[in-house]
Amino acid sequence: MNKILESDNFFERYFRLLTLTFWPIMWYKWNVISSRKLEYILFLTYSAFAGIYFILFTIRFFKADEEKKESMMFYYRASTVVAFVVSLFSFVLFPKNIPLFYFKLFSISVYLYFSYREVFKKKNDEGVVGIMSFLLLLALTIFY
Secondary structure (H helix, E strand, C coil), X not given: CHHHHHCHHHHHHHHHHHHHHHHHHHHHHHHCCCCHHHHHHHXXXXXXXXXXXXXXXXXXXXXXXXXXXXXXXXXXXXXXXXXXXXXXXXXXXXXXXXXXXXXXXXXXXXXXHHHHHHXXXXXXXXXXXXHHXXXXXXXXXXXX
């Protein structure tokens, strides 16, 4: 277990998997005639994998040295996972819930903030993907 928590490669690939599986679920809801049962299954499956990632990444963050704790990567990835899960929850399961809509706007705004910090303060190009994802999430939020 300790080898997994220390592996940058594992967390990088897991994060990419979460990011790449999020968008097909959104596309499916938007374009394909869907069943409610399948939507629940997709949401619960994605949320379970995102929850496992979030827990493992949080444990890794608290065990890390001070240099890694100063990095914004933890906050960027945590805000990404939260924004994606909240977006799926509000888009797939409860699209007409107004308080959830506001929480979704807040979570994707936090996601944008940490994406900007990654790009402009840390000079990490991964934040550009976050900015583009924010724009897509905002468009899906407003126009749905």
